[in-house]
Amino acid sequence: MxxxxxxxxxxxxxxxxxxxxxxxxxxxxxxxxxxxxxxxxxxxxxxxxxxxxxxxxxxxxxxxxxxxxxxxxxxxxxxxxxxxxxxxxxxxxxxxxxxxxxxxxxxxxxxxxxxxxxxxxxxxxxxxxxxxxxxxxxxxxxxxxxxxxxxxxxxxxxxxxxxxxxxxxxxxxxxxxxxxxxxxxxxxxxxxxxxxxxxxxxxxxxxxxxxxxxxxxxxxxxxxxxxxxxxxxxxxxxxxxxxxxxxxxxxxxxxxxxxxxxxxxxxxxxxxxxxxxxxxxxxxxxxxxxxxxxxxxxxxxxxxxxxxxxxxxxxxxxxxxxxxxxxxxxxxxxxxxxxxxxxxxxxxxEVASGQRRIALDGTRTLRTGLDSGADGGLVFLSSMLDQLLHLPPTASIPLLPRSLAAVWQSEPYRTAQRIRGTASLHTTLTGTAESGTAVAYLYDVDALGIGRLVTHAPYTFHDRTPGAPFGVDLDLFSTAYDVPAGHRLAVVVDTADPLYIAHNPRGAKLTLSSPASAPSSLTVPVRD
Structure with missing residues (x-):
C-alpha cells in the first residue's frame, strides 16, 4: 500500500x-x-x-x-x-x-x-x-x-x-x-x-x-x-x-x-x-x-x-x-x-600476499533442500552483530549432519592467519536433477569445534544433464578476518540457506567430488 x-x-x-x-x-x-x-x-x-x-x-x-x-x-x-x-x-x-x-x-x-x-x-x-x-x-x-x-x-x-x-x-x-x-x-x-x-x-x-x-x-x-x-x-x-x-x-x-x-x-x-x-x-x-x-x-x-x-x-x-x-x-x-x-x-x-589451500578431497553426496545448520545468518542483523559485538553467525562443526553438509577442515594453524581478499572454491558437482543450489561457507573453528562464519557464497545451476559431472568455480564474498593461532579453517557446503532462493527439486541429491584431473580445493588469500 x-x-x-x-x-x-x-x-x-x-x-x-x-x-x-x-x-x-x-x-x-x-x-x-x-x-x-x-x-x-x-x-x-x-x-x-x-x-x-x-x-x-x-x-x-x-x-x-x-x-x-x-x-x-x-x-x-x-x-x-x-x-x-x-x-x-x-x-x-x-x-x-x-x-x-x-x-x-x-x-x-x-x-x-x-x-x-x-x-x-x-x-x-x-x-x-x-x-x-x-x-x-x-x-x-x-x-x-x-x-x-x-x-x-x-x-x-x-x-x-x-x-x-x-x-x-x-x-x-x-x-x-x-x-x-x-x-x-x-x-x-x-x-x-x-x-x-x-x-x-x-x-x-x-x-x-x-x-x-x-x-x-x-x-x-x-x-x-x-x-x-x-x-x-x-x-x-x-x-x-x-x-x-x-x-x-x-x-x-x-x-x-x-x-x-x-x-x-x-x-x-x-x-x-x-x-x-x-x-x-x-x-x-x-x-x-x-x-x-x-x-x-x-x-x-x-x-x-x-x-x-x-x-x-x-x-x-x-x-x-x-x-x-x-x-x-x-x-x-x-x-x-x-x-x-x-x-x-x-x-x-595487492591486499593478499599469499594463499592457504584446503583440499576438498573425497566424494560427498548430500540430500538437498534441508538446512544443515550452516547458514549466512539474517539480512542486516548478523553483520551488525559482527560489527558491534564481533558475533558472526556460528555453527558447531562436529554436529553438522553429514548427510546434509559436506565438511572439510585444515589442521590447526600454529600462527594467526590474516585472511585478506576473496577466497575461491573449485569443485566438481553432479546433480540428480537439471537444476540445483549449493552454498559454500568458510568457518574459523576453535578447539571446541565452534565455527565462526568468515565468509560464504551461493551457487545455482540450471539446464544440466542429470548424472553428468561439471566443474564449478565460485568466489566467496571478500573479507578481512584474522584467524587466531591454534584455530582451524573449515569448509562447509550445503544446499539451503534462508538468505537465498534454492533450486533443488524434491528428492534430489548433489554430489561433490575431486577428480585427479581437476582436484577440488578452497584457496584462501592471506597477508603473510
Whole structure:
C-alpha cells in the first residue's frame, strides 16, 4: 500500500523538525545567509524547495548554504540523492557540516519516493536525468560553482551518483557509500536470487514509494524464479550498473571514492572491488566491518563518523583543491573485522600476499533442500552483530549432519592467519536433477569445534544433464578476518540457506567430488 499524501506530509514534517533541532541548521524561507543570534556564530541556512526533474516531475529537495553566502562568490556544489525509501532530510546533518566548510549542498528525494513525483525507476535513465536537472537548478538558483560539482550519497544515492558521473561531465568528484558497481552481481551472484535482500528492498519501496509496472514485473519474475525472463532481468540490471559505463566514467575523469562494509547484505564487497579495479582516474576504496549502510549510518545523525569524514576530505581535495593528502594516501583502505585500525594498500590485487589451500578431497553426496545448520545468518542483523559485538553467525562443526553438509577442515594453524581478499572454491558437482543450489561457507573453528562464519557464497545451476559431472568455480564474498593461532579453517557446503532462493527439486541429491584431473580445493588469500 502506498502511503497517503497526508501521512507523508506529517512524517516529513516531524523528521524535518527533529533533524533541524539536532543539527543547529537555520530554516529559511528563501535563499540567503542565516544570521547569528544571541552572540552565537551564524549557522548554515537550509530551505526546502521543489525542483523540476526530467519530464516535469517534482523533486522535493533541501538546499543548505554557507552562513555568510551573499552572492558575491561561488561555492563548490555537492548533490546528494536520497537512499532507497529514505526521506529528503536524510542528509541534513552532513549538509550542515559541508555548508559550514563552504559548500552549497542539495539533498533531494529521488523520483517515486515520498512526496517527489513519478514512479520508482530503480536508478534508471530518468533518475540520472533528474540528477542533471538538480545540478542545472543549483547553478541557476544558488551560489554554486559550475566548475566544482560533486555528488554522493548512501546506497541508492551512491548508485545514482556513479551513474550520473558517467553521463554528466560536470560531476568532478563522487563519494559512493554502500553502493553498487554491478547490480546483477549484487542480488543475483552465483545465479542465485538473494531472497531476503530483494524482498526487503521491494517491501521498503512499496511502503515509502510508488513502484512502477516495470519494477513490479521485474520483482515478480525475479522472486518467482521465472527463468524465461532471466535474460531480460539481467539486461534490466546491467542498464542500472555503473560498471556498464566505466569507460564513460573514466573518460569524464571524475574522482571516485567507494565505501562499503564487509557484510553488506544488499551489495556484497566483491562487485565493488571489481568495479574499483576498472577505474582509471583518481580513486579510493574503503571497506569496514558492518552491513549495508551501518558503517556510515551514525554520521547521518551528525555523530562523529570516519566514513563521512573521509568523504568530506575527498570533496575538499577534488573540489576545493585542499592539500590534505588524500591523493597521496594508499588508495585501498581496509579495516579488518577483528581490529579497529586501517590497513593501506596500493591496489586491491595487492591486499593478499599469499594463499592457504584446503583440499576438498573425497566424494560427498548430500540430500538437498534441508538446512544443515550452516547458514549466512539474517539480512542486516548478523553483520551488525559482527560489527558491534564481533558475533558472526556460528555453527558447531562436529554436529553438522553429514548427510546434509559436506565438511572439510585444515589442521590447526600454529600462527594467526590474516585472511585478506576473496577466497575461491573449485569443485566438481553432479546433480540428480537439471537444476540445483549449493552454498559454500568458510568457518574459523576453535578447539571446541565452534565455527565462526568468515565468509560464504551461493551457487545455482540450471539446464544440466542429470548424472553428468561439471566443474564449478565460485568466489566467496571478500573479507578481512584474522584467524587466531591454534584455530582451524573449515569448509562447509550445503544446499539451503534462508538468505537465498534454492533450486533443488524434491528428492534430489548433489554430489561433490575431486577428480585427479581437476582436484577440488578452497584457496584462501592471506597477508603473510
Amino acid at each position: 502506498t502511503p497517503s499524501r497526508t501521512a507523508l506530509r506529517a512524517a516529513t514534517a516531524a523528521v524535518c523538525a527533529a533533524v533541524l533541532a539536532t543539527t543547529g541548521l537555520t530554516a529559511a524561507p528563501a535563499a540567503g545567509a542565516a544570521t547569528a543570534g544571541h552572540g552565537r556564530a551564524a549557522a548554515p541556512a537550509v530551505r526546502f524547495v521543489d525542483i523540476t526533474g526530467d519530464g516535469g516531475v517534482t523533486l522535493k529537495a533541501h538546499v543548505t548554504t554557507p552562513a555568510h553566502a551573499d552572492g558575491s562568490r561561488r561555492y563548490p556544489l555537492v548533490v546528494l540523492p536520497t537512499s532507497w525509501a529514505m526521506p529528503r532530510v536524510e542528509y541534513l546533518a552532513q549538509a550542515a557540516k559541508l555548508a559550514a566548510e563552504g559548500y552549497v549542498v542539495i539533498g533531494y528525494n529521488v523520483r517515486g519516493f515520498w512526496r517527489s513525483g513519478g514512479e520508482i525507476e530503480t536508478a534508471g535513465p530518468r533518475d540520472v536525468a533528474d540528477a542533471s536537472k538538480v545540478i542545472d537548478w543549483a547553478l541557476a538558483h544558488t551560489p554554486a560553482d559550475p566548475a566544482k560539482v560533486g555528488m554522493g550519497g548512501v546506497s541508492y544515492g551512491a548508485g545514482i551518483s556513479l551513474l550520473t558521473a558517467a553521463q554528466d561531465r560536470r560531476v568532478r568528484a563522487v563519494t559512493a557509500l554502500s553502493g553498487w558497481g554491478d547490480l546483477i552481481d549484487s542480488i543475483y551472484s552465483g545465479r542465485t536470487q538473494h531472497l531476503q535482500a530483494t524482498a526487503l528492498l521491494g517491501a521498503a519501496g512499496a511502503l515509502a514509494g510508488r513502484p512502477g509496472p516495470e519494477l513490479r514485473a521485474v520483482l515478480q519474475d525475479f522472486l518467482g524464479s521465472n527463468l524465461a525472463k532471466e535474460k531480460d532481468m539481467i539486461a534490466w540490471g546491467k542498464k542500472r550498473s555503473p560498471a556498464s559505463y566505466v569507460d564513460r566514467i573514466n573518460a569524464n575523469g571524475a574522482a571516485i571514492m567507494l565505501g562499503n562494509a564487509w557484510g553488506d547484505s544488499l551489495f556484497p564487497p566483491n562487485q565493488y572491488a571489481d568495479f574499483f579495479e576498472k577505474l582509471k582516474g583518481p580513486k579510493r576504496l574503503e571497506f569496514r566491518p558492518g552491513d549495508h549502510a551501518t558503517a556510515e549510518g551514525l554520521g547521518l545523525f551528525g555523530l562523529p563518523n570516519d566514513t563521512w569524514s573521509h568523504a568530506r576530505e575527498w570533496f575538499d581535495h577534488y573540489l576545493k583543491g585542499a592539500d590534505n593528502g588524500v591523493d597521496r594516501a594508499a588508495p585501498v583502505q581496509l579495516k579488518p573485522r577483528s581490529t579497529g585500525t586501517y590497513e593501506g594498500y596500493h591496489s586491491w590485487r
